[in-house]
Amino acid sequence: MSTDTAIDTLTEGIDRVDISDNNTDTSEEVLEQTCAACGKQGTNLNMCNKCKSVTYCNAACKKKHRKKHKKACEKRVAELHEEQLFKDVEPDECPLCFQPMPFEAEATTFKSCCGKVICNGCLYGVNEEAFQRGKIQLCAFCRIPATSSLRETLKLEKKEMDKGNAVAIFTFGVYYSKGQHGLPQNWAKANELYLKAGEVGCARGYYNLGYSYNQGYGVEVDQKKARYYWELAAMNGHTSSRHNLGCLEDGNGNYDRAFKHFIIAAKAGNEISLDQVKRAVMNGFITKDEYARTLHAYHERRKEMKSDMRDKAKEMGYGQTSRR
Numbered sequence: 001m002s003t004d005t006a007i008d009t010l011t012e013g014i015d016r017v018d019i020s021d022n023n024t025d026t027s028e029e030v031l032e033q034t035c036a037a038c039g040k041q042g043t044n045l046n047m048c049n050k051c052k053s054v055t056y057c058n059a060a061c062k063k064k065h066r067k068k069h070k071k072a073c074e075k076r077v078a079e080l081h082e083e084q085l086f087k088d089v090e091p092d093e094c095p096l097c098f099q100p101m102p103f104e105a106e107a108t109t110f111k112s113c114c115g116k117v118i119c120n121g122c123l124y125g126v127n128e129e130a131f132q133r134g135k136i137q138l139c140a141f142c143r144i145p146a147t148s149s150l151r152e153t154l155k156l157e158k159k160e161m162d163k164g165n166a167v168a169i170f171t172f173g174v175y176y177s178k179g180q181h182g183l184p185q186n187w188a189k190a191n192e193l194y195l196k197a198g199e200v201g202c203a204r205g206y207y208n209l210g211y212s213y214n215q216g217y218g219v220e221v222d223q224k225k226a227r228y229y230w231e232l233a234a235m236n237g238h239t240s241s242r243h244n245l246g247c248l249e250d251g252n253g254n255y256d257r258a259f260k261h262f263i264i265a266a267k268a269g270n271e272i273s274l275d276q277v278k279r280a281v282m283n284g285f286i287t288k289d290e291y292a293r294t295l296h297a298y299h300e301r302r303k304e305m306k307s308d309m310r311d312k313a314k315e316m317g318y319g320q321t322s323r324r
Helices: 005-016 061-087 119-132 149-164 168-178 187-199 203-215 223-235 239-251 255-267 271-283 288-305 308-315
Strands: 108-111 116-119
Touching: 061 223, 108 119, 108 168, 116 119, 119 308, 149 168, 168 187, 168 203, 187 203, 187 223, 203 223, 203 255, 223 239, 239 255, 239 271, 255 271, 255 288, 271 288
Parallel strands: none
Antiparallel strands: 108 116
16 A cells, blocks of 8 residues: 555544534433432532532522431531541652651741742752852752841741741741740730631641640630641641640540541651550550551651751751741
8 A cells, every 4th residue: 555545544534533522422421419308300409518418409498408417417527527537648748859848847947038848958958069069058949049137038938928828827926926036925916827827738837726725825725626726737737736636535535536646646757656556555455466557657757758968957957946
């Protein structure tokens, strides 16, 4: 077959293919939904915004069915909450080395120039390279020269906070809680910023707010609210919050729930939670096999977080002025 004949044969096959926009696939039918109140069926009904398990054709049907649905709704909401609370959360990664972030907050640094949080190992590596080459220190992420004064740093942090950067908002919460850098000590303002930081993605904001309610910093002591905010932080991967939840459950005699929290936190690299898991196996609350799995996961996570550069950064005192 000649080249021209082969091309003609191919184009004839393409011409026979229907590529029109209105070529619809009717092999899959749209699933119909049923109103839980009146039984009416449809394809675009309103879902219960709490349990997400039943649908209604309108607000009137939802109101009519509310009393009958209330108990099942509350049960399902509680189940969804438990599923979310005890779900493993992947750790944050350093945006430069892509290793899991160190467990200790003081082993990371918030860069006011670009609004990024990087591990101190990367910070040390870039600074050491610049020093050896006789160059000025640059941000490890955005390569902007380091600020020359605290005033300049605070100005950049304020700019990031105004842009909605979660860590910058949290950082100013810490400044207000301690009355640092010319700001008055104001726990009400600190707690307000912690809440906002948590809402836009900083789990430590929820953690600190829970701690305020636990200790009565700027608010009345309220253990229910402390638990609530620690749960939000734990669901976002904050292992110290999860450890605190384990302690609360342990103190209330809810040992199964307590050790669920301790095991998840230990697997994420929390050493003091691992100590609680050791206590649990000694007292017969969990099996030796469960402890062995937890211990293995703990060492694997710690290994993932470890690097020579991070060790050197710690030796050199990077991160000694940490933010809780």
